[in-house]
Amino acid sequence: MNVLITGGSGFVGGHLSKYFIEKGDRVIALGTSTGHPLDGKDNFEYISADTTKEGAWQNRVKRVDAVINLAGRNIFKYWTASYKNQIYESRILTTRRLVEALDESRPMVFFNTSAIGYYGDRGDALLKEDTSAGDDFLASVCVDWENEALKANEKGARVVIMRFGVILGKNGGALSKMLPAYRFFMGGPLASGEQWFSWFHIEDLMAAIGFIYENNTMEGPFNFCSPQAVKNKEFAKTLGHVLKRPAFMKIPAFAIKLFMGEMGGALLSSQKGVPDRLETSGFQFQYPDLEKAFSSIIR
Secondary structure, X not given: OEEEEEOOOOHHHHHHHHHHHHOOOEEEEEEOOOOOOOOOOOOEEEEEOOXXXXXXXXXXXXXXXXXXXXXXXXXXXOOOHHHHHHHHHHHHHHHHHHHHHOOOOOOOEXXXXXXXXXXXXXXXXXXXXXXXXXXOHHHHHHHHHHHHHHHHHHHOOEEEEEEEOEEEOOOOHHHHHHHHHHHOOOOOOEOOOOOEEOEEEHHHHHHHHXXXXXXXXXXXXXXXOXXXXXXXXXXXXXXXXHHOOOOOOOEOHHHHHHHHHHHHHHHOOOOEEOOHHHHHOOOOOOOOOHHHHHHHHHO
């Protein structure tokens, strides 16, 4: 299989590139970094490009069996009006450029990232793939992002929307930001800790993409999260237990919002996502349990 990955120099993109190479597939990764750790590996090509703009990189799209679109500015920064626009355009414009480049005569699978944030702040509600979208900034980004990707149907592509929970894995991602605080005895829940937290182990994410690719009837939205969502306080307690560290240092809601602005409010959102369509399709999770997931990464 020939796979093209945008956002290929990021945390998830790096793991996916290695995963497909080890399976014997050919990978073309695109990103904004000048280089990639896998440069020089057999069956791997890295292209540094601005994928929001038209360019020679689009010619590569015509030759692949699957596109995995991960590109987008990091949301974990202070949101000025300018940065919110970058969050939006980096996703929408890259997706648009990819769809424009598709070859209608070549059947392929178009995997497009979205997020559990699609549903907005929903308290204790159980969020399946047919649940309606929210109305906050991140939800509106996800709605437009997904709609842009679904235009690939018009080019004959099978479109898969991956609504990511927080992805847990080695060497990056959200967990790498959390570990220093816990290791220095400063870990704990955000605010009350009562908000639901949807997460997914990177190994299950990669296996789910492979599973969906091989099952050609699977398309549309899928919640990419564990079947066992936890409350934020349970997430903190479990991480502390695995690290053998306390997890009682609550960060007050007012402090989160004061220092992180609108992004801080998004951090406190409650989303109890369930991977209903993956489960009913027969996908087997390797890490459905949070403690086992943490242990596999940290130990």
